[in-house]
Amino acid sequence: MSVSSGPSPLALPGRERRALYRARLRAWAPLLVLIGLCLLIDIGNPRFLTIANLVRVATAAAIPLVLALGTTFVILLGSIDLSLEGVLAVGSVLTSLLAANDANSLSFGLAVVPVAVLAGALIGALNGALHVGFRIPSFMVTLGIWFAGVGLATVLLGGGTVRVLEPLVRDVALTRVLDLPVLVWIALAVLLLAWVIQEYTPLGRYMYVIGGGEDIAALSGIPINRTKVAVFTLAGAFYGLGGVMAAAQLGVGNAMIGDGRLFPSVTAVVVGGTSLIGGEGGVLNSLVGVMIVTVLANGLVLLGVSPYLQQAIQGLMIIAAVAVSIDRVRSAIVK
């Protein structure tokens, strides 16, 4: 969310000054939308802005945030990662089979967390390697890995559902520190990690350059292939962690635990202001996007909106949020 600094706006001629203000407004638009949404919902149901409900909103947003952060990195590259649901399934199934559960006698406790994250990272690395090595578009590779991941999870469980009995894992969702579940703290820690990667590591800077113009990046000597594989690996690791969190929250591991999570994740990233073409946006944008999507879902239930209308409203909201934040002047060609 940065606008280039230059001469003071007041020193610019009228047309350019207005363009600069518009650009700044656009950069802050998602946040303004979020604030506006919160105020509207609170007018409709004052219980929205209570601590108890905000804790519930944060809890509902924790897993989508971790997933959206992984997706953000891939979208910044200009690629897309559809394998989210598959990696989540594998992560949750590994967690449920290796920690104390009702299907076998293994009980590795919290050691399952690095195992699931590593598994996610390996699948992500596979995504990256196939994309870069065989020059298959990321859409196709990750689509295939999505189904392969769900299939692997199905095979591991034989189609069944396993209950997670390990108290340390369930506590991730059930214990609270400062009134927020551990789940939320994990999401915040991941957010901090992602922000540090984006702002302070070469990997983070390379993501933007490749997204903004891959041919220029190549000419500048940036290690494109290595960066792409690293980004997909990172995304996969985030999804694997998301799988652990989902198993903790829902108390089960099964192959359909990821169902329906891809769309809200990509929506959150786009609504937050990250461009699908790449090179624009970032981690904080995705935070705002996830909050918009979660607050909207929470608000529609709080306001008692008929279930028949909810999907329609969510769709319209997405269009409105994106319309407010895209730069129509610069993107002369719209596909």
Added chain:
Amino acid sequence: MARYNPAMTALRRRSFMIGSGGLALAATLGRNTGLAADKPVLVNSIRSLTNPYHATWNKGGAAFAKSVGCEYVTLVTEGNSEKGIADIRAILARTNGNMVLNVDPNDSPDARPIVEACVKAGAHVVTQWNKPADLHPWDFNPYYVAHISFDGVRYGEETANHLIQAIGGKGGIVALGGILSNTPAIERKAGLEKALAAHPDVKLLDFQVAEWLNTKAHDIVAAWITRFGSDIKGVWAANDDMGTGALEALRAEGLAGKVPVTGIDGIKLAVDAVKAGEFAATVSWDPFWQGAMGLSIPYHARIGAFDPTKEPKLHREFYGTGILVTKENADAFAKEHIESDPNLDFNDLWGRISGPIRQS
């Protein structure tokens, strides 16, 4: 390098296509003549193998196929109607119609093209759960053998009654419904409303659609706790996956066991929750039975054990019998159905008929 001549390339490409097409045709023809005298192939078409309900259905089908020594094939639709129909057409072609099909159509309209394809190929078919109201087995004799469903209204009402009983006959409850256009979702909701009409002291605070998914149910219940707080005395869910998602949201607020939940489907998690006092009731359709008998019925029709045209309409379109699981019978039910595979008599074709299907 020879000069590129588009005309020559086109000619060579065309002869290659014709040649390989001919080879493929010969291969399929050759294969088909071999299958004619064989036992029928038994085919189960279900949504996916990733949910416990259909996974058990599949086990039932495999057990039956083993008992009669036939080849067994499972088709999954993955929630995609076109894929479901295309896969069925493909296997009808492969087996040249020498098969029986037990299908849980992805959506009601799918049943018609599936039945018509089976009839055209001469394969015997049983549909379960979803079909259009004007599609009847007796209009497609003898190949469309039967349609089996379960009375969603009756069981939606029974679980609602048990929930109302568990909360003491009065108070506020919330309800989670399945995908709005699915027949079971509509029927079970109607059953819930019947139960509510009979108990004026119980109020339905809100009804939301969680689309059969536990993750959606979890988030909706969390929002409800904000909206209604301690006014929520019980949660009615149209299936167990949503019920277990709701249970976990309650658990995060320390309400598991205090606010009873009901579901439908009879999956292991739900039965365990009934045993633990967190679920008030669930209903099992015995998917093992559905997967096995849904094949046994058309199989016996095909081998001539009975003539579908001579059977009464009650045997062509009927409701099966669900098993209501409550605290009283949860232990016995788990022992018989979950810890081991049920002991079915595959020849008892009509034993579980509970009534004719309501003609709307």
